Amino acid sequence: MTISFAGQVAIVTGAGNGLGRSHALALAKRGAKVVVNDLGGARDGSGASSAASQEVVELIQAMGGEAISHGANVANFDEVQDMVQQTMAKWGRVDILINNAGILRDKSFSKMTLDDFKLVMDVHVMGSVNCTKAVWEIMKQQNYGRIVMTTSSSGMYGNFGQSNYGAAKMAVLGLMNTLVLEGAKNNIHINALAPTAGTRMTEDLMPEEIVKAFAPEAVTAGMLTLCDEAAPNRFILCAGAGGYSSASIFETDGCFIPTAKQSPEAVRDNWNQITAQDNQKALVSGAQQGEKFIMKAMAFMKSQTVSS
Template sequence: MTISFIGKVAIVTGAGNGLGRSHALALAARGAKVVVNDLGGARDGSGASSQASQDVVRLIEQNGGEAISHGANVANFDEVQDMVNQAMEKWGRVDILINNAGILRDKSFAKMSLADFTMVMDVHVIGSVNCTKAVWDIMRAQNYGRIVMTTSSSGMYGNFGQANYGAAKMAVLGLMNTLSIEGAKNNIRINALAPTAGTRMTEDLMPENIVKAFAPEAVTAGLLTLCDDDAPTRFILCAGAGGYSSASMFETQGCFIPQSSQTPESVRGQWSQLTDEAGQAALSAGSKQGEKFVSKAMAYMKSQQQV
């Protein structure tokens, strides 16, 4: 079945270059009306220019599509709200939000300033919050919404010199997890893309031939599956150079230690059972962890009553 976005309105942040540009062009090619957002800053977030986003809009229009550009800084809610207002005034709805905008300020934690840490968090995390908040009530009223967060292997697994970026990219997964629960009754599905692509964010981190292999278009093919009518929800899709995989967080079944025996030594003594991966499972909500521990406590109490 062909994936189509005819009749849909999409906002793509950071869409002047790299992955965002690829996402915007692909959505438009399949029928979406697109808000091409880009502050037009450098890789570290400095500066601003509308040229890149306007070039993407012109390319979409030359190919017969509809698009507008907007230079909102995603870390500024008033600017984001103006962007969403313009989309609503022109097209009357917002169906898809791709939270793609990002910056890098890589340094080891020892050398990293708090300002560099804060700015990366502001763009990646608060930027995703601002854009999502600005479209949330619209999507609830429509009973339809598709939102994609952009996460990273740096957040899920760590990467030297990226404490700020890694923290931000893990934070958007926490945002996804809760919003996927809250948005379910209004058919708002929220997923995350973990891309590995050759863009200006990574061009000096990889050899040229590798950068070419990691073309943004390969990642975008996966992105489109996260924001159509049949999209999953609360799914982490990893993509790069033609490879695709999913990532999940699992929790072991663990152990139970009676209250009278709860010491650091007893916890350490149960380490092999606590970490045993047999029967581990992905939890659908944070409350499920509490339910698991309560059931263990109740089973222990019942066993004691039978003695």
């Protein structure tokens, strides 16, 4: 079935260039009215210009679509609120939020300043928080919403020189995991996209011919599946150069060590059972871990009662 966004309103942050631009154009081609958000800064977050976002708006209008631009700095909640208020005034709803805006300040942890660490966290983490907060009550009242976080393999697996970026990209997954639980009753689905694409964020990191292979459009094809009506929930989709995969966090079944025997030596002695993957599961809430450990303790107590 063809995915359509006709009649829906989408906000795409960082949509003046790269992935965000590709996302905005694709949503518009499939019928969405699009808010093209971009501060218009450089890759490191410096400067500001509306030229890039306005060009995307004009491209959407030229294809017969509807779009407006807004230069909100996603790290500034007041500016984000103004963007959402303008969106509501024009179209009366917000169905989709693509949290795509980001910057890089790459350096080894030894050489990185705390200001560079904080700035990357502010844009990626608080930017996602601010934009999501600004549309959350709207989506709850509509009883419908689709939100896409942008994570990264740098966060899930690490990447030299990106301690700030990696920390931020794991943080948005923590945000997603809790919002999934809180938004479920109001039909709000939150998913995450882990892209590998040739954009100005990565152009210095890969040869030109490789950059061309990693076209943003390949990632956008995956993104569209995360924000349509039939979208999954709490899904991490990895995409790049025509490759698509999913990432998940699993927890092993583990072991139980009774109180009288708990020691670091006992933990080490049970390492094989602690790390055995045969019964691992993807937990759906933090409470499930506690429940698992309680059940193990109760089973041990029951076995002691029976044996005595």
